[in-house]
Amino acid sequence: xxxxxxxxxxxxxxxxxxxxxxxxxxxxxxxxxxxxxxxxxxxxxxxxxxxxxxxxxxxxxxxxxxxxxxxxxxxxxxxxxxxxxxxxxxxxxxxxxxxxxxxxxxxxxxxxxxxxxxxxxxxxxxxxxxxxxxxxxxxxxxxxxxxxxxxxxxxxxxxxxxxxxxxxxxxxxxxxxxxxxxxxxxxxxxxxxxxxxxxxxxxxxxxxxxxxxxxxxxxxxxxxxxxxxxxxxxxxxxxxxxxxxxxxxxxxxxxxxxxxxxxxxxxxxxxxxxxxxxxxxxxxxxxxxxxxxxxxxxxxxxxxxxxxxxxxxxxxxxxxxxxxxxxxxxxxxxxxxxxxxxxxxxxxxxxxxxxxxxxxxxxxxxxxxxxxxxxxxxxxxxxxxxxxxxxxxxxxxxxxxxxxxxxxxxxxxxxxxxxxxxxxxxxxxxxxxxxxxxxxxxxxxxxxxxxxxxxxxxxxxxxxxxxxxxxxxxxxxxxxxxxxxxxxxxxxxxxxxxxxxxxxxxxxxxxxxxxxxxxxxxxxxxxxxxxxxxxxxxxxxxxxxxxxxxxxxxxxxxxxxxxxxxxxxxxxxxxxxxxxxxxxxxxxxxxxxxxxxxxxxxxxxxxxxxxxxxxxxxxxxxxxxxxxxxxxxxxxxxxxxxxxxxxxxxxxxxxxxxxxxxxxxxxxxxxxxxxxxxxxxxxxxxxxxxxxxxxxxxxxxxxxxxxxxxxxxxxxxxxxxxxxxxxxxxxxxxxxxxxxxxxxxxxxxxxxxxxxxxxxxxxxxxxxxxxxxxxxxxxxxxxxxxxxxxxxxxxxxxxxxxxxxxxxxxxxxxxxxxxxxxxxxxxxxxxxxxxxxxxxxxxxxxxxxxx
Numbered sequence: 001x002x003x004x005x006x007x008x009x010x011x012x013x014x015x016x017x018x019x020x021x022x023x024x025x026x027x028x029x030x031x032x033x034x035x036x037x038x039x040x041x042x043x044x045x046x047x048x049x050x051x052x053x054x055x056x057x058x059x060x061x062x063x064x065x066x067x068x069x070x071x072x073x074x075x076x077x078x079x080x081x082x083x084x085x086x087x088x089x090x091x092x093x094x095x096x097x098x099x100x101x102x103x104x105x106x107x108x109x110x111x112x113x114x115x116x117x118x119x120x121x122x123x124x125x126x127x128x129x130x131x132x133x134x135x136x137x138x139x140x141x142x143x144x145x146x147x148x149x150x151x152x153x154x155x156x157x158x159x160x161x162x163x164x165x166x167x168x169x170x171x172x173x174x175x176x177x178x179x180x181x182x183x184x185x186x187x188x189x190x191x192x193x194x195x196x197x198x199x200x201x202x203x204x205x206x207x208x209x210x211x212x213x214x215x216x217x218x219x220x221x222x223x224x225x226x227x228x229x230x231x232x233x234x235x236x237x238x239x240x241x242x243x244x245x246x247x248x249x250x251x252x253x254x255x256x257x258x259x260x261x262x263x264x265x266x267x268x269x270x271x272x273x274x275x276x277x278x279x280x281x282x283x284x285x286x287x288x289x290x291x292x293x294x295x296x297x298x299x300x301x302x303x304x305x306x307x308x309x310x311x312x313x314x315x316x317x318x319x320x321x322x323x324x325x326x327x328x329x330x331x332x333x334x335x336x337x338x339x340x341x342x343x344x345x346x347x348x349x350x351x352x353x354x355x356x357x358x359x360x361x362x363x364x365x366x367x368x369x370x371x372x373x374x375x376x377x378x379x380x381x382x383x384x385x386x387x388x389x390x391x392x393x394x395x396x397x398x399x400x401x402x403x404x405x406x407x408x409x410x411x412x413x414x415x416x417x418x419x420x421x422x423x424x425x426x427x428x429x430x431x432x433x434x435x436x437x438x439x440x441x442x443x444x445x446x447x448x449x450x451x452x453x454x455x456x457x458x459x460x461x462x463x464x465x466x467x468x469x470x471x472x473x474x475x476x477x478x479x480x481x482x483x484x485x486x487x488x489x490x491x492x493x494x495x496x497x498x499x500x501x502x503x504x505x506x507x508x509x510x511x512x513x514x515x516x517x518x519x520x521x522x523x524x525x526x527x528x529x530x531x532x533x534x535x536x537x538x539x540x541x542x543x544x545x546x547x548x549x550x551x552x553x554x555x556x557x558x559x560x561x562x563x564x565x566x567x568x569x570x571x572x573x574x575x576x577x578x579x580x581x582x583x584x585x586x587x588x589x590x591x592x593x594x595x596x597x598x599x600x601x602x603x604x605x606x607x608x609x610x611x612x613x614x615x616x617x618x619x620x621x622x623x624x625x626x627x628x629x630x631x632x633x634x635x636x637x638x639x640x641x642x643x644x645x646x647x648x649x650x651x652x653x654x655x656x657x658x659x660x661x662x663x664x665x666x667x668x669x670x671x672x673x674x675x676x677x678x679x680x681x682x683x684x685x686x687x688x689x690x691x692x693x694x695x696x697x698x699x700x701x702x703x704x705x706x707x708x709x710x711x712x713x714x715x716x717x718x719x720x721x722x723x724x725x726x727x728x729x730x731x732x733x734x735x736x737x738x739x740x741x742x743x744x745x746x747x748x749x750x751x752x753x754x755x756x757x758x759x760x761x762x763x764x765x766x767x768x769x770x771x772x773x774x775x776x777x778x779x780x781x782x783x784x785x786x787x788x789x790x791x792x793x794x795x796x797x798x799x800x801x802x803x804x805x806x807x808x809x810x811x812x813x814x815x816x817x818x819x820x821x822x823x824x825x826x827x828x829x830x831x832x833x834x835x836x837x838x839x840x841x842x843x844x845x846x847x848x849x850x851x
Contacts, residue, residue: 010698011623011626013697013698013699015619015623016035017035017036019035019037020037020518021037021115021116021117022034022035022037022038022039022041022097022115022116022117022118023035023037023038023113023114023115023116024038024049024053024112024113024114024116025104025106025111025112025113025114026111026112026114027106027107027109027110027111027112028109029054031049031050031053031054032050032106032111033050034046034049034050034053038116041087041095041097041116041118042057042087042088042089042090042095043089043090043091044090051783055067056088057087057088058085058086058087058088059085059086059087059088059094061086062085062086065085066083066085066099069081069083069101070101070112073101073102073103073112074103074110074112076103081099081100081101082098082099082100082101083098083099083101084096084097084098084099084119085097085099087116095118095120096118096119096120096123097116097117097118097119097120098116098117098119099114099115099116100114100115100116100117101113101114101115102114107688107689107691108688121513125513128509128510140159141159141160141161142160142161143159143161143239144161144241145161145239145240145241146158146159146161146162146165146166146221146238146239146240146241146242147159147161147162147237147238147239147240148162148173148178148237148238148240149228149230149235149236149237149238150178150235150236150238151230151233151234151235151236153177153178153179153194154175154176154177154178155173155174155175155176155177155178155181156174156175156230156231156235157174157230158170158173158174162240165211165213165219165221165240165242166181166211166212166213166214166219167213167214167215167217168213168214172214178190180212181211181212182209182210182211182212183209183210183211183212183218185210186209186210189207189209190209193205193207193225193236194236197225197227197234197236200227200234201227202226202227203226204224204225204226205224205225205226206222206223206224207223207225208220208221208222208223208243209221209223209240211240218244219242219244220242220243220244220247221240221241221242221243221244222240222241222243223238223239223240223241224238224239225237225238225239228606228607229607229608231573232569232572232573264284265284265285266285267284267286268286269286269364269365269366269367270283270284270286270287270290270291270364270365270366270367271283271284271286271287271362271363271364272284272287272302272362272363272364272365273352273360273361273362274302274318274360274361274362275359275360276322276358276359276360276361277301278301278302278303278314278315278318279299279300279301279302280297280298280299280300280301280302281298281299281360282298283297283298287365290337290365290367291305291335291337291338292337292338292339292341293338297338302314304336305335305336305337305338306333306334306335306336307333307334307335307336307342309334310333310334313331313333314331314333317331317349318349318361320450321349321350321351321358321361322351322358322361323358324450324451325351325353325358326351326450326451326452326475327348327349327350327351328347328348328349328350328363329348329478330346330347330348330478330479330480330481331346331347331348331349331481332344332345332346332368332481333345333346333347335365335367343367343369344367344368344369345365345366345367345368346365346366346368347363347364347365347366348363348364348366349361349362349363350362350363389407389409390409390410392409392411393411394411394489394490394491395408395409395411395412395415395416395489395490395491395492396408396409396411396412396487396488396489396490397409397412397427397487397488397489397490398477398485398486398487399427399485399486400484400485401447401483401484401485402426403426403427403428403440403443404424404425404426404427405421405424405425405426405427406421406485407421408421412490415462415490415492416430416460416462416463417462417463417464418463427439428440429461430460430461431458431459431460431461432458432459432460432461432467434459435458435459438456438458439456439458442456442474443474443486446474446475446476446486447476447483447486450476450478450483451476452473452474452475452476453472453473453474453475453488454473455471455472455473456471456472456473456474457469457470457471457472457493458470458471458472460490468492468493468494469492469493469494469496469497470490470491470492470493471490471491471493472488472489472490472491473488473489473491474486474487474488474489475487475488514533515533515534517533517535518535519535519613519614519615520532520533520535520536520539520540520595520613520614520615520616521533521535521536521611521612521613521614522536522547522552522612522614523602523604523609523610523611523612524552524609524610524612525604525605525607525608525609525610527551527552527553527568528549528550528551528552529547529548529549529550529552530548530549530604530605530609531548531604532544532547532548536614539587539593539595539614539616540555540585540587540588541587541588541589542587542588546588553565555585555586555587556583556584556585556586557583557584557585557586557592559584560583560584563581563583564583567581567599568599568610571599571600571601571610572601572608572610580596580597580598581596581597582594582595582596582597582617583595583597585614593616593618594616594617594618594621595614595615595616595617595618596614596615596617597612597613597614598612598613598614598615599611599612599613689704689742689743690704690705690708693742700742703738704738704739704742707735707736707738707739708735708739710732710735711732711735711736711739714732714735714765714766715766718765718766721765722764722829723762723763723764723765723829723850724762724763724764724765725759725760725761725762725763726754726758726759726760726761726762726763726799726849727759727760728765729763729765729766729767729768730752730754730759730768732766732768732769733750733752733768733769733772733791736769736772737750737772740772740776744781745783746783746786747781747782747783747786747787748776748781748786748787748788748789749786749787749788749789750772750789750791751788751789751790751791752791752792753790753791753792754791754792754793755793758793758797758849758851760851761793761797761849761850761851762849762850762851763799763847763849763850764822764825764826764829764847767822767847768791768801770818770819770821770822771801771822771845771847772789772801773818774818774819775787775789775801775803775843778807778808778843779803779804779805779806779807779808780806780807780808781806785806787803787804787806788803788804789801789802789803790802790803793849797848797849797851798846798847798848798849799846799847799848799849800844800845800846800847801844801845801847802842802843802844802845803842803843804841804842805838805839805840805841805842805843819836819845822834822847826848831848831850832848833848834846834847834848
């Protein structure tokens with residue numbers, strides 16, 4: 001049984017030392033044990049924790065609460081308790097810890113057993129999840145789209161945008177019939193949507209509906225709807241975008257188009273439209289007059305009115321406009337009127353684009369026989385362009401073919417820190433060196449291909465050396481058919497890049513936390529696995545692909561099905577209750593494990609789901625059971641030991657009363673030692689120490705047992721000897737001092753300084769033990785002020801046993817029996833008697849040696 005007990009205690013010790021949670025045991029306001037996990041948690045060594053850990057190691061804001069909980073529990077006012085508090089790390093940082101405390105009995109007195117878990121990262125993860133949820137809520141509430149959830153023609157939810165759009169409060173809209181917010185003429189459309197939703201049509205339905213405001217106004221809205229699960233039931237999810245202004249703009253555009261047609265008819269220049277084959281589809285009145293045409297000429301080829309020698313050039317220009325979707329400026333032709341007359345003309349063309357497809361060409365034809373009139377018109381157009389460019393918030397620029405800036409608007413000057421374009425400034429100097437070659441290459445491509453450059457990214461540099469990301473959109477400048485430079489827009493991308501970086505870092509941090517977590521993490525939706533982390537896969541012996549879309553209930557023991565389904569149902573309905581419970585799960589190989597589940601409701605891919613953290617507690621439960629059994633066996637063993645010790649004491653007392661008087665006097669000091677060592681009080685203390693060590697430090701308990709055995713063996717073997725060698729006495733003393741150090745925990749310091757030559761001298765057996773016991777009996781001691789005992793031999797072969805004097809208050813009068821026994825035994829051996837001297841600071845015993 002003792003062997004089994006020892007193995008169990010070793011297992012217990014190993015579990016504590018290897019526990020991932022910190023474990024602390026305190027008694028009488030002092031720390032008696034901490035494990036390495038706890039020491040690492042707060043950055044101290046185990047010895048530093050035992051010496052210094054106390055209320056000061058709790059953060060000031062939690063200190064009073066934790067101390068109060070401790071004393072309430074020790075008084076029995078509260079039962080076992082789990083709570084959270086902040087610990088102070090050695091480096092000054094705060095550690096968020098979860099305390100699980102209970103009261104145990106140790107050495108016959110109550111003690112606190114505290115399991116401490118570092119939940120700093122878990123709290124950070126939870127905060128991140130809460131921030132994500134808050135961000136989602138903020139996005140919904142601040143969405144530019146009105147959002148509503150409707151079931152059975154009742155509005156169950158409306159966001160701020162929707163409320164503002166219709167001038168209602170959220171409370172007014174809640175449970176209102178949704179039909180009340182619809183224009184009467186559009187309610188049939190809404191009923192058709194509701195009918196499709198009732199038939200479980202999950203498709204997204206787009207529709208334009210007119211909404212009624214609280215005051216009776218009309219809002220034209222573009223709506224999209226789909227079917228979602230809301231509060232455990234199906235409901236319609238609507239997004240509504242106010243397109244009233246857009247509709248008004250469309251109507252205005254139609255009116256503008258009409259005005260455009262009217263204005264083009266009044267323009268003194270020819271306005272034309274051609275299809276992709278070059279056939280005329282529109283000419284304004286000036287065009288008809290300028291070319292001598294009438295409406296019967298609509299549909300004819302425009303090539304008929306350009307000199308044949310220029311047809312090939314005209315085809316090439318048209319091809320570029322259509323295929324490259326680019327504008328054509330200032331192409332010169334010799335135009336031909338219907339009657340054969342010719343005149344010089346300049347055309348300006350741009351593609352007509354519908355649904356990203358070129359369907360024709362639109363432009364102007366100028367009779368450049370009046371160059372002054374055209375020049376004036378161009379100057380006015382240039383002035384309007386400059387005025388608009390100066391008002392834009394983006395950087396607008398122009399530079400020549402060498403890259404020298406010829407124009408920079410006010411926004412650009414402010415962005416780059418440029419006051420003036422004199423002296424010449426090269427656009428190449430406004431980007432970092434490593435981007436210059438790429439910029440030159442893009443500029444050359446723009447020139448050679450006569451094509452716009454869209455969205456090239458560079459790292460720009462201000463005149464003060466500050467760098468920032470930009471995106472440049474550029475197009476070539478053409479004058480008289482020749483490229484003279486580049487014109488474009490520069491957009492500062494600093495805020496966008498920072499946001500993109502923050503999102504990437506947030507995603508990476510989240511993924512790292514999940515993948516590196518030691519606990520299993522999973523997400524279930526509609527009862528099946530949707531996500532599992534590596535720790536859960538390892539715990540269950542499945543691969544990720546084997547678990548995804550597998551019903552969660554299939555790996556759960558049947559006796560836990562009802563509880564788990566009930567918890568899931570309550571959680572999905574938004575009910576609040578303790579989220580931690582236990583269940584038995586089955587691995588892939590059929591073996592089972594007990595796990596602790598911590599569940600909460602989350603959103604996964606737009607739908608409600610369960611977020612579950614699992615921890616394998618199989619070994620922990622087994623250990624708890626083994627510890628309970630070990631405790632029972634130890635209590636039984638202690639009870640038997642007390643009976644045996646009591647019986648031995650009675651036998652020794654009975655035998656000693658039968659000794660003759662001379663033997664009694666000769667062995668008086670030995671009897672005193674035996675009385676001190678074997679009496680139940682001393683033995684019980686030794687056994688209590690041994691019991692504590694067996695539970696907490698099995699290896700040290702084994703050493704304690706060996707030294708305790710040496711002490712008793714020495715007493716029994718030398719009780720009949722008059723003298724023993726000093727070496728034998730010192731060997732005994734080593735074992736005895738070991739027991740004292742375990743018992744008094746660094747409160748006593750014994751220093752022995754005896755040369756090897758003197759160790760052959762002889763001394764009364766047990767004399768040193770009696771002198772040390774005498775010092776312990778009459779002096780107070782603590783870790784701060786330990787009892788110090790020095791043992792050495794002077795030049796006269798007298799053994800000194802000296803201790804510092806720090807007398808304790810005692811309610812018992814000292815009898816001096818121990819010291820008198822030593823003196824009397826020396827007298828019987830006809831040796832010089834020892835001297836005992838008490839000074840103001842020391843107590844000195846001078847014991848003669850026989851050398």
